[in-house]
Every structure is written in C-alpha cells, then in structure tokens.
Amino acid sequence: MKHLLLGDEAIAQGAIDAGLSGVYAYPGTPSTEITEYIQLSEKKQTRGIFCRWATNEKTAMEGALGMSYMGKRALVCMKHVGMNVCADAFMNAAITGVNGGLVVLAADDPSMHSSQNEQDSRFYAKFAMIPCLEPSNQQEAYDMMHYAFDLSESLRTPILMRVTTRMAHSRAVVETMDAPREQNMLAAPENTNHFILLPAFARKNYAELVEAQADFVQTSEESLYNTYTKGSNPEKAILTTGIAYNYLMEVKGENGKVKSESVLKIAQYPLPKALIDQMVADGAKEILVMEEGQPVVEEIIRGMVPSTVAVKGRLTGDLPRMGELTPDSVRKALVGDIVLNSGFQMPEIVVGRPPALCQGCGHRDMYAALNEVAREHENAKIFGDIGCYTLGALSPFHAIHACVEMGASITMAKGAADAGQFPAFAVIGDSTFTHSGMTGLLDCVNSNANVVVLISDNLTTGMTGGQDSAGTGRLEAICCGLGVAPEHVRVVVPLPKNMEEIKQVLREEVAYNGTSVVIARRECIQTLKRHLKAKK
Amino acid sequence: MKRDIILAGVGGQGILSIATVIGDAALNEGLYLKQAEVHGMSQRGGDVQSNLRLSSDPIYSDLIPLQGADIIISLEPMEALRYLPYLKPEGWIVTSSKPFVNIPNYPDIEDILAHVKAVKNHVLVDVEELAKQAGAPAQAANMVLLGAAIPMLDIDYDKIIAGVQRIFSRKGEAVVASNVAAIEAGYKAK
Numbered sequence: 001m002k003h004l005l006l007g008d009e010a011i012a013q014g015a016i017d018a019g020l021s022g023v024y025a026y027p028g029t030p031s032t033e034i035t036e037y038i039q040l041s042e043k044k045q046t047r048g049i050f051c052r053w054a055t056n057e058k059t060a061m062e063g064a065l066g067m068s069y070m071g072k073r074a075l076v077c078m079k080h081v082g083m084n085v086c087a088d089a090f091m092n093a094a095i096t097g098v099n100g101g102l103v104v105l106a107a108d109d110p111s112m113h114s115s116q117n118e119q120d121s122r123f124y125a126k127f128a129m130i131p132c133l134e135p136s137n138q139q140e141a142y143d144m145m146h147y148a149f150d151l152s153e154s155l156r157t158p159i160l161m162r163v164t165t166r167m168a169h170s171r172a173v174v175e176t177m178d179a180p181r182e183q184n185m186l187a188a189p190e191n192t193n194h195f196i197l198l199p200a201f202a203r204k205n206y207a208e209l210v211e212a213q214a215d216f217v218q219t220s221e222e223s224l225y226n227t228y229t230k231g232s233n234p235e236k237a238i239l240t241t242g243i244a245y246n247y248l249m250e251v252k253g254e255n256g257k258v259k260s261e262s263v264l265k266i267a268q269y270p271l272p273k274a275l276i277d278q279m280v281a282d283g284a285k286e287i288l289v290m291e292e293g294q295p296v297v298e299e300i301i302r303g304m305v306p307s308t309v310a311v312k313g314r315l316t317g318d319l320p321r322m323g324e325l326t327p328d329s330v331r332k333a334l335v336g337d338i339v340l341n342s343g344f345q346m347p348e349i350v351v352g353r354p355p356a357l358c359q360g361c362g363h364r365d366m367y368a369a370l371n372e373v374a375r376e377h378e379n380a381k382i383f384g385d386i387g388c389y390t391l392g393a394l395s396p397f398h399a400i401h402a403c404v405e406m407g408a409s410i411t412m413a414k415g416a417a418d419a420g421q422f423p424a425f426a427v428i429g430d431s432t433f434t435h436s437g438m439t440g441l442l443d444c445v446n447s448n449a450n451v452v453v454l455i456s457d458n459l460t461t462g463m464t465g466g467q468d469s470a471g472t473g474r475l476e477a478i479c480c481g482l483g484v485a486p487e488h489v490r491v492v493v494p495l496p497k498n499m500e501e502i503k504q505v506l507r508e509e510v511a512y513n514g515t516s517v518v519i520a521r522r523e524c525i526q527t528l529k530r531h532l533k534a535k536k
Numbered sequence: 537m538k539r540d541i542i543l544a545g546v547g548g549q550g551i552l553s554i555a556t557v558i559g560d561a562a563l564n565e566g567l568y569l570k571q572a573e574v575h576g577m578s579q580r581g582g583d584v585q586s587n588l589r590l591s592s593d594p595i596y597s598d599l600i601p602l603q604g605a606d607i608i609i610s611l612e613p614m615e616a617l618r619y620l621p622y623l624k625p626e627g628w629i630v631t632s633s634k635p636f637v638n639i640p641n642y643p644d645i646e647d648i649l650a651h652v653k654a655v656k657n658h659v660l661v662d663v664e665e666l667a668k669q670a671g672a673p674a675q676a677a678n679m680v681l682l683g684a685a686i687p688m689l690d691i692d693y694d695k696i697i698a699g700v701q702r703i704f705s706r707k708g709e710a711v712v713a714s715n716v717a718a719i720e721a722g723y724k725a726k
Contacts, residue, residue, distance in 0.1 A: 004563055029575055170598040171571040250597035327601035342603050344620040347651045349643040355547065355582035388580065
C-alpha cells in the first residue's frame with residue numbers, strides 16, 4: 001500500500017508493522033508526531049499497543065526497557081535534548097542489553113528550528129557503544145524500523161535511530177506492508193543477572209558489549225543501508241550520512257560536473273570500516289564528509305584513514321560549521337556557489353515575524369500581572385522554562401531573564417535565592433513542571449527557599465500541539481505532597497478581569513519568606529477551540 | 537513534469553491545507569512528491585513556509601534550492617517576498633493581497649504590493665473578498681488562492697477539484713461545495 005507520510009509517520013507505521021507492543025515518549029519537536037500517529041492508529045484499530053504519553057524521557061526509556069525485559073518490542077521517542085534527560089537509563093540499557101527489541105528514536109534539530117541547541121544524538125550511540133541507524137528518506141525510515149527491531153533482537157542490544165527535522169517533518173510516498181507482524185509473546189529473560197547491574201555482573205556485561213563491537217562493525221559493513229560506489233575519478237570521494245545523500249543527488253541532478261567521485265552512503269553505524277578501507281584502496285586522496293548535525297563522522301574518520309588523505313567537511317569550512325545542510329551549501333562544497341541571475345532578492349522592507357503567544361492565551365495575562373508585581377521591586381529576577389511561555393522573553397513582555405532546559409526555572413530561582421537574590425520568581429508550565437520541576441520544588445521545600453514558583457497551567461502540553469499533561473487536575477496535591485505549605489499553594493485564573501486579584505496573590509507570596517506556588521490555571525485556547533469544535 | 541512550489545504565510549493561516557490538496561491530486565496522477573513542513577514554535581503566529589516538490593521523476597532533496605522554485609504561493613504579501621531568492625527567473629508569485637498585521641513594524645502595504653508587482657509573473661488576489669463573494673467561509677480563503685495558482689501547477693483544474701472532494705468528503709457535502717466554490721472563484725479571478 002502507498003501512503004503519503006511524514007518521516008515521523010513512516011517511523012510510526014514502520015514500528016507498528018514490525019510488531020510493536022509499546023511506544024514510550026514525551027512530546028518534543030520534531031519527534032511528537034510519531035507517538036501521535038500510533039495513538040491515532042490505536043483509536044482506529046486496537047492492537048493493544050501501549051501509547052500513553054510518559055511524564056518525561058527518562059520514565060519513557062525505563063518503561064520501554066521494562067517492556068523489552070518482558071520480551072516485547074518497545075519504541076522510545078524523543079527530541080535530541082530528551083536524550084540528556086534519559087541518558088542514565090539509556091547508557092545502562094546498553095549494559096543490560098535487551099530481551100524484546102528496543103529502539104530509541106532521537107529526532108535532532110540542526111538549525112534549532114524549535115530547540116535550544118543542535119546536539120547530535122549519534123554521539124550518544126557511540127558513547128553507549130550501540131548501533132545507530134540514520135535513514136536517508138521516508139521509505140528507508142519505514143523499512144528501517146523493521147530492520148532495527150530485528151537487529152536489536154539478534155544483537156541483544158538497544159538500537160538508536162537518529163533522524164533530523166527535515167526527515168521528521170517532510171512528507172513523501174511510502175510503500176508499506178499489507179499487515180503488521182505479530183507482537184512478541186510475554187517472555188521474561190532467562191538470565192535476569194543481565195539486568196542486575198551490580199558491579200560484578202555489570203563488568204561481565206560490559207566485557208560482552210566491548211567484545212560485541214566487532215560484530216556491530218561487521219553488521220554495518222554487511223548492511224544494505226551502507227553502500228559504496230567507486231567513481232571514475234576515485235581520488236575524490238564523498239561520504240554522506242542520512243539525508244545528506246539527498247542533497248548530493250540533488251546537486252548531481254542539476255549539474256553534470258558532479259559524477260565522477262566515489263560515493264560512500266552511510267545510514268548505519270558504527271562506521272563500516274571495510275568500506276572506508278576500500279574507498280582508500282581505490283585511491284581516495286580527498287574525502288568530503290557531508291553529514292547533518294555535528295561533525296561526528298568527520299572527526300572519527302580522521303583516525304581511520306592514512307594522514308595523506310585529506311578529510312573535508314564542516315571542520316574545514318567546506319561546509320558550514322553549524323546549521324542544517326541545504327542543497328545550496330552542498331552545491332557550494334561540490335562545485336562552488338550558484339550564479340544568481342534572477343535578480344530576485346528579499347526586499348529590505350521585509351521584516352522578521354517572530355512567533356508570539358496566541359491572542360487570548362492565559363500565559364499573556366499571567367505575564368501581565370507578573371511584570372507589574374516584578375516592577376514593584378528594584379531587581380526582581382524571573383527564571384523561565386521550556387514551553388510556549390518562553391515567548392514571554394520577546395516583545396511585548398520581555399518578562400524572563402533565563403531559560404535553559406526543562407525544569408531549570410525552579411532550581412535556578414532557588415540557586416539565585418540561595419545566593420541572596422530577592423525576589424526570585426520561577427515561571428514553568430504544567431507539563432514541564434511534572435516533567436522535571438517537581439524534584440526541584442522538593443529542593444526548595446527542604447531548604448525553605450524564598451522563591452515564588454508560578455505554574456502557568458494550561459492543562460496541556462501546548463507548544464508541541466496540545467498533548468495530555470501528566471499532572472492535570474493534581475497540581476495542588478502534588479505541590480502539597482512535596483511539602484509546600486497548603487496556604488502557600490494559591491490558584492488564580494489568568495484573565496484580564498482578575499488582574500488585581502492575581503497581583504495581590506503574587507504580592508502576598510513575595511512577602512512570604514519561604515517557598516510558595518501560584519498556579520495560574522486556564523485552558524490553552526488552542527485545545528479549548530478543539531474541544532468546543534468536538535462538542536458541536 | 538517538475539514543479540517546485542514554496543507555500544508561505546503566517547502560522548495558523550492554513551498553508552498546509554493547500555499543500556494537502558495539491559499533494560492528493562499529484563499522488564493520484566502518479567507523481568513523486570516531497571513536502572517539507574514547519575511544525576513547532578513558528579506555528580505561533582510566526583512566518584511559516586513549506587517546500588512542495590512534484591515530479592514525474594524521483595525527488596531527492598526535501599528542500600528547494602535557491603532560484604529553484606517555479607511558484608511562490610503565499611497567503612500574505614510580505615511573506616511572499618521573503619522567499620524571492622528561491623524563485624526562478626521566470627517563476628510566478630501567486631499571493632493574497634491582504635496584509636496580516638501581527639507585528640508592530642509591518643511595512644507600508646503599498647510598498648509591499650509594489651515589490652510584488654515588480655515581479656513580472658505575479659498574481660495578486662483578494663482571497664478573503666473572493667471567498668465571501670463565492671459564499672464560502674473566511675477559512676476557505678486558502679482555497680481561493682489555490683484556485684488562482686492552478687494555471688501554474690501543470691495539474692488540471694478537474695484533478696484539483698477531485699482532490700478537494702476526496703479530502704473534504706468526510707466533512708460533508710456543504711464543506712466540499714464551499715471549498716469547490718472558493719477554488720472556482722480563485723481560478724476565474726485572473
């Protein structure tokens with residue numbers, strides 16, 4: 001069957017068709033649509049695939065490992081920075097190995113379209129010493145899910161699949177199987193010692209993992225996804241990874257000059273040493289490395305080829321050091337800049353149009369009140385967090401003074417208060433709070449830190465499109481349970497008509513010398529619109 | 537056959553629906569297709585674009601190179617100009633004439649329109665007005681724009697209409713009819 005699918009959707013359908021039993025994920029651009037697709041698929045036709053959102057990437061990774069432990073196939077999905085959150089579980093899953101197939105999907109965001117950095121998840125695969133797959137197109141992404149689960153089960157290791165924004169969020173026609181493979185039966189591991197990482201057991205596991213490296217390399221060398229084509233001018237060679245291959249082919253198609261180089265197309269790691277050796281044996285004197293993200297391969301390959309071979313790429317300036325590749329940057333590296341003769345330029349009068357909080361959004365009213373109260377103090381500091389409300393940094397609010405990573409608002413406000421800052425505010429969304437803010441709030445409680453934590457509760461995970469939020473309906477109970485004094489857990493409704501009340505509540509909590517929480521609760525207007533429409 | 541199209545607008549205006557209809561018609565024609573979309577933060581009222589590539593031969597890159605686009609279809613006139621470096625020398629701009637002002641420093645609309653008109657091959661359409669005249673709701677303004685772009689797509693009018701019928705049939709005959717009316721209004725607008 002042929003379908004027009006986003007890369008993310010191809011991955012999701014691929015996983016379903018490979019006999020998936022559970023997907024574990026926290027929403028994050030550009031990975032969100034994978035889990036959403038599986039949730040929608042479950043609504044249409046129940047296969048009993050577990051697909052409820054996890055509280056964060058670490059709980060997701062651990063849940064998936066548990067499902068794998070019981071012999072079933074599990075998928076974990078996240079954006080690249082989610083890998084940092086689940087790193088402990090991820091790294092140690094490489095030491096335990098797997099029972100049922102376990103695939104970890106990391107969606108990287110070079111050019112930071114919707115992210116705070118452009119870290120490259122391939123480093124994590126290398127760090128954990130496990131195989132990594134990087135599809136070059138949507139069809140390959142679909143096919144590779146099946147391959148990934150098989151590989152995971154045959155090598156007894158988690159597999160990291162890495163995609164980037166252009167792959168995740170681009171549609172193409174994908175040919176799928178007619179019916180999904182059966183899910184695995186429930187079957188606990190025969191040797192549970194493998195999953196008990198006492199040092200004595202872990203050393204044995206780690207030795208096995210080290211020994212398996214040669215197998216992983218051989219698997220890469222034999223993989224259908226890694227192909228080497230000797231060119232008529234083999235002194236020049238091009239190594240592409242993932243979707244970089246598409247830009248090479250695009251430039252080749254438009255330009256007859258590029259056809260003589262040898263091409264090594266890589267979509268599976270560890271690097272296939274034999275293919276690289278062959279490229280050198282065929283006379284490669286210069287290798288241009290095209291890869292999306294950080295110069296991972298460009299660095300590694302320098303240690304794999306003789307020093308007489310020139311390795312070029314992002315580190316040498318042949319390709320841009322940062323940002324995603326484009327057909328234009330690849331063309332420039334291959335044949336030089338295009339001659340622009342259309343005369344079309346962007347007129348100078350065209351101005352930027354930054355994203356903004358929606359009209360009518362509760363975060364707006366929350367910031368309006370907070371800004372007024374903050375201005376009553378000479379030196380208030382507001383620590384922000386990750387979500388739509390990060391846009392409070394921009395015009396017209398210019399409200400927040402920091403935004404680093406999930407949950408940092410609370411703990412940075414605490415650290416600032418510890419250092420002597422007064423008043424110290426944290427602004428965090430409901431979903432981000434349950435993702436990574438709760439433990440920080442416990443730190444605040446334990447030292448009675450003088451902070452005001454504003455939870456801007458829109459009852460959803462808004463920025464990624466309105467997914468369920470883990471603590472909806474229970475935020476007061478969670479805060480009280482963590483030890484915040486109940487009289488300092490306040491709830492307000494962020495609406496213009498309540499402005500005076502909200503400001504008064506904030507003033508009272510600033511005046512309290514200790515940890516307080518103010519929950520500003522009003523449904524996200526995007527999800528509200530959807531809910532009203534559904535009711536009609 | 538090969539058409540590289542940049543769809544532009546402001547987050548929330550509905551450029552992806554235009555892409556969906558063209559995509560459906562192209563698929564039915566057996567064409568290859570790639571469509572890079574923007575999700576995430578920019579959807580909150582920021583500038584958004586989508587690269588839609590159609591071809592009778594396999595397509596590799598998800599992105600259109602500089603000076604590679606045959607058409608810029610934009611729901612907002614300033615947004616059409618943002619992607620001019622991607623337009624081929626003989627390429628077309630098909631854009632709504634009505635500014636979407638959600639920033640304090642939006643330029644003089646007359647200057648914007650003058651820059652659009654400076655491109656030889658341009659079509660300016662008051663999509664909201666035409667939607668209203670066609671008896672279609674304001675949300676169908678994007679279908680008016682699609683109608684105006686059909687002559688440059690190299691896909692027959694009837695095949696686009698068939699795509700609309702397939703896509704909107706789930707929502708009932710009235711929705712199909714108003715979208716078809718909107719497309720027709722745009723198609724005849726020239």
